[in-house]
Amino acid sequence: PRKIILDCDPGYDDAAAILLAAGSPEVKIIALTTVAGNQTIEKVTSNALRIARLAGLSDIPIAMGAKRPIIRPAVEVCAEIHGESGLDGADMPEADIPLDPRPAAQLIVDTIMREPAGTVTLVPTGPLTNIALAARLEPRIVSRVKEVVLMGGACKEGNVSPCAEFNIENDPEAAHIVFNEPWKVTMVGLDLTYQARAEKPVRDRIQAIGTKPAHFLWQVLEAFAKNYKAWRGFDAPPLHDPCAVAYVIDPTLMEVRPTVINVEIRGELTSGMTVADLRRPAPEGCHTFAALKLDKDRFWDLMAKSVERIG
Ligand code: BDR
Ligand code: CA
Numbered sequence: 001p002r003k004i005i006l007d008c009d010p011g012y013d014d015a016a017a018i019l020l021a022a023g024s025p026e027v028k029i030i031a032l033t034t035v036a037g038n039q040t041i042e043k044v045t046s047n048a049l050r051i052a053r054l055a056g057l058s059d060i061p062i063a064m065g066a067k068r069p070i071i072r073p074a075v076e077v078c079a080e081i082h083g084e085s086g087l088d089g090a091d092m093p094e095a096d097i098p099l100d101p102r103p104a105a106q107l108i109v110d111t112i113m114r115e116p117a118g119t120v121t122l123v124p125t126g127p128l129t130n131i132a133l134a135a136r137l138e139p140r141i142v143s144r145v146k147e148v149v150l151m152g153g154a155c156k157e158g159n160v161s162p163c164a165e166f167n168i169e170n171d172p173e174a175a176h177i178v179f180n181e182p183w184k185v186t187m188v189g190l191d192l193t194y195q196a197r198a199e200k201p202v203r204d205r206i207q208a209i210g211t212k213p214a215h216f217l218w219q220v221l222e223a224f225a226k227n228y229k230a231w232r233g234f235d236a237p238p239l240h241d242p243c244a245v246a247y248v249i250d251p252t253l254m255e256v257r258p259t260v261i262n263v264e265i266r267g268e269l270t271s272g273m274t275v276a277d278l279r280r281p282a283p284e285g286c287h288t289f290a291a292l293k294l295d296k297d298r299f300w301d302l303m304a305k306s307v308e309r310i311g
Contacts, residue, residue: 001027001028002121002146002249003028003115003119003121004027004028004120004121004122004123004245005029005031005032005111005122005123006018006029006031006033007065007104007122007124008032008033008034008035008048008124008125008126008241009036009125010044010047010048010051010086010087011037011038011039011047011078011086011087011126012081012082012087012223012224013224013240013242014125015087015090015216015217015220016217016220016221016239016241016242016303017123017125017151017241017242018052018055018057019051019055019213019217019242019306019310020242020245020246020249020302020306021123021245021306022055022306023213023305023306023307024306024309025309026248026249027248029057029060030120031062031107031111032048032052032061032062033062033064033108033130034062034126035066035104035124035126035127035129035130036065036066037075037078037126037127037167037170039078039079039086040067040077041064041065041067043085043086045062045064046095047085047086047092049095049097050092050094050095052095053094053095053096053097054092054212054213055213056310056311058097061102061111062097062100063099063100063101063102063103063106064099064104065103065104065105065129065130066104066127066129069173070129070132070171070174072170072171072173075127075171080231081224081228081231083223088223089219090220090223091215104134105133105137106134106137108122108134108141112134112138112141112145113138113141117143118145118146120144120145121145121146121147121149121248122149123148123244123245123248124150124151124152124244125150125152125240125241127167127168127175128150128152128174128177131148131150131174131177131178132174132175132177135177135178142182146184147183147186148183148184148185149186149188149244150187150188150244151167151188151189151193151240151243151244152165152175152189153167153168153175153187153189153261154189154190154191154274155189155259155274155276155278158272158273159232161270163267163272164270164271164274168273168274172264173265175272176263179262179274180262182287183287184288184289185261185287185289186247187274187276187288188244188254188291189290189291190238191291192243192254192291192292192293192294193239193243193294194238195296196238196239196242196243196294196296196299196300197235197236197237197238197239197296198224198225198237198238198239199235200236202221202300203221205304206218206221206304206307209307211307211310211311213307213310213311214307217307221239224237224239239303243294243299246299246302246303249302250298250302253302254292254293254294254295255291256291256292257282257289257292258282258288258289259276259278259282259290260276260277260288261274261275261276261288262274262275276290278290
């Protein structure tokens with residue numbers, strides 16, 4: 001299986017991303033790290049530990065990461081979508097594994113330096129603070145990772161502002177670092193994730209599986225649906241974060257094209273925008289890619305089968 005480090009801020013869709021990875025034989029989570037985003041670092045870390053237990057991930061290190069962005073003030077948490085706990089309305093067991101004592105950036109560095117070069121994929125599904133810090137802490141990780149597949153950004157419209165997506169907008173300087181290092185970066189942004197809507201038949205299908213993890217995922221999807229309806233008027237919520245994991249599991253699920261992507265860090269109205277140049281073919285050797293089209297039926301099959309496999 002492909003080895004991944006999942007860096008997340010659970011959060012409903014992050015929780016779904018963990019379950020997708022945990023139930024897929026094509027990937028193996030070798031470290032799980034957290035970052036402040038959808039909720040405070042304490043809350044998302046506690047959620048990560050509890051989801052890990054639910055998902056049967058008892059043998060991996062889990063480390064707490066950045067409490068706030070590199071330069072900007074503390075992240076504005078997203079309680080209107082993810083609730084006060086970050087996972088309101090979803091039943092989880094108490095945590096039974098201790099937190100790794102290292103800061104997330106250190107665990108990321110240690111893991112990548114330990115594994116053979118070219119074998120570890122970074123999958124960030126929150127603000128990019130830990131990833132940027134890790135790249136600065138140990139620059140050799142940049143040439144050692146296989147690739148970075150992240151949920152964040154958008155070529156067209158944003159969500160927290162007309163131009164910016166939540167994960168990038170929360171720490172644009174970190175995102176700037178991540179998009180400018182010469183590793184391969186695939187941006188699984190809103191252009192793609194807005195196609196992964198958890199419609200009622202999908203939610204019913206998950207509920208019908210009948211296992212504990214599936215029941216949890218069903219609760220997650222129902223709460224997410226309710227909150228997205230209230231916030232954006234969406235009939236079905238886009239399940240962003242598992243899309244990044246899905247791309248690692250099976251790249252044929254998506255149409256992805258190479259395109260130059262830069263992160264706006266100065267704009268008054270556009271801060272946190274991922275500026276993708278889709279006007280013309282990307283230059284030779286372009287290291288940034290944007291995911292644009294999803295085979296949604298196969299995506300949902302993957303999601304359902306994975307959660308079922310956890311048992
Ligand atoms: C992203 O923002 C967060 O609220 C979600 O977990 C996802 O990672 C979508 O913009
Ligand atoms: Ca997230």
